[in-house]
Amino acid sequence: MRTALISLTETVPGSTALRGALPLAHGRLAMLHIDLAVQAGAGEILCLVGTVDDRIREIEGYAAQRGLAFHLVRSVADISVRLASEDELLVIADGLYVAPADMDRLARETGTFVASFAPGDGARVLIERFERIDINHVWAGLACVRARDLVEARELPEDWSIQSALLRLAVQRGYRREVLPFSLAEAGRIAIVREAGEAEILALQELAGASGGLGGKVVQTGAMASLARRVWSTGWSRPALRLAGIGLPVIGIGMAGAQWGMAALAMLVTGRAAGHAANRLFGRFVGSLTRPIEQIARDVAFAIAFIIVTVLSVAASDRLSGLFAALLLPGLATVLSRVPGPLPQLWRRLAGSPSLVALAAMVALPLGLLMPMLMLWNLALTGLLLWQTHRAPLAADKA
Numbered sequence: 001m002r003t004a005l006i007s008l009t010e011t012v013p014g015s016t017a018l019r020g021a022l023p024l025a026h027g028r029l030a031m032l033h034i035d036l037a038v039q040a041g042a043g044e045i046l047c048l049v050g051t052v053d054d055r056i057r058e059i060e061g062y063a064a065q066r067g068l069a070f071h072l073v074r075s076v077a078d079i080s081v082r083l084a085s086e087d088e089l090l091v092i093a094d095g096l097y098v099a100p101a102d103m104d105r106l107a108r109e110t111g112t113f114v115a116s117f118a119p120g121d122g123a124r125v126l127i128e129r130f131e132r133i134d135i136n137h138v139w140a141g142l143a144c145v146r147a148r149d150l151v152e153a154r155e156l157p158e159d160w161s162i163q164s165a166l167l168r169l170a171v172q173r174g175y176r177r178e179v180l181p182f183s184l185a186e187a188g189r190i191a192i193v194r195e196a197g198e199a200e201i202l203a204l205q206e207l208a209g210a211s212g213g214l215g216g217k218v219v220q221t222g223a224m225a226s227l228a229r230r231v232w233s234t235g236w237s238r239p240a241l242r243l244a245g246i247g248l249p250v251i252g253i254g255m256a257g258a259q260w261g262m263a264a265l266a267m268l269v270t271g272r273a274a275g276h277a278a279n280r281l282f283g284r285f286v287g288s289l290t291r292p293i294e295q296i297a298r299d300v301a302f303a304i305a306f307i308i309v310t311v312l313s314v315a316a317s318d319r320l321s322g323l324f325a326a327l328l329l330p331g332l333a334t335v336l337s338r339v340p341g342p343l344p345q346l347w348r349r350l351a352g353s354p355s356l357v358a359l360a361a362m363v364a365l366p367l368g369l370l371m372p373m374l375m376l377w378n379l380a381l382t383g384l385l386l387w388q389t390h391r392a393p394l395a396a397d398k399a
Helices: 029-039 054-065 076-080 100-107 149-151 161-173 196-211 212-219 220-233 237-257 261-279 290-312 316-338 343-352 354-367 370-388
Strands: 004-010 042-049 068-075 088-091 096-098 113-117 137-146 175-178 191-194
Touching: 004 029, 004 054, 004 161, 029 088, 029 096, 029 137, 042 054, 042 220, 042 343, 042 354, 054 068, 054 161, 076 161, 088 149, 088 161, 096 100, 096 137, 096 196, 137 149, 137 161, 137 191, 149 161, 149 290, 175 237, 191 196, 191 212, 196 220, 220 261, 237 261, 237 290, 261 354, 290 316, 290 354, 290 370, 316 370, 354 370
Parallel strands: 004 042, 004 088, 042 068, 113 175
Antiparallel strands: 088 137, 096 191, 113 137
């Protein structure tokens, strides 16, 4: 069995704030450690603590949400009594930040190991953030040791770092060294947080990297970064965004039924933006990801409202055609997103974006051109599908 060891003992310099309990997107940094432990196959969490407060209990509650037993420990002896000799102990560094998309790179390691970087001539300031293993390697914040080897660490002085001592034990025992690309540290994908606010800076960098070229530039602007921090610091922001993501499209259904097409489309676009913001800003922790049923409810409400707007905005004799066009569009967009081919991912996302379709409909509706717009959009999707499924002729065919 594999058990994970996390730490909530080290404080931020000049403060009583625990590094592992620093706030991060309506959560705590240590919640990332719990997600990492789950992905690595851990069955329970041992948490090194000094004193117990509400922050510790909040992290304990998250572990329970992820289905892990959570035990507080204060010494190597406390750790040893909870492990069988054949168990493995996954040691996670205090203050470790791992971008969610890169967790699998660390979690997939099996057996005993020490994750490390070989930074070479990397930035000295960045290298010094990681604990040095030897002259050529620094610790990447994760190691796995055999429980039976903990006997050698039982006589540690009280002021020693237990995690550092276990790292030294793993190195001395000659555990397999898993060397990761230092580019992950340079990009902030794997980091050691030492100051307050650094976790949110790393989260913003990760958000920018996941938003594409143009989206990344927008996220990196001072205004958007400040807005994201304000949203993260406001307790009601996530529930409000989630409610808007479903509630506004539902309101749009009523407005569409009352033949207020423009207002309905505005509700759809705003609701879609709110749902997207909730997914992106609060998608750091597995336990707080948008549930599939919630996303389905958003999509269904959007589709119903858009179909009603389309059907009621055309002449009575064309309503069946309007229904067909409105139903065909999401079907083609879904197929385009699933078929492999040469089209860039950005093109496929834009072509099938419900928000862009609704914005285009807001332009076309006052001009009486909603049906032609839908027909042209479906035609464009069909053309992209043909290009996506195009296969270059074989050399033998050319001959």
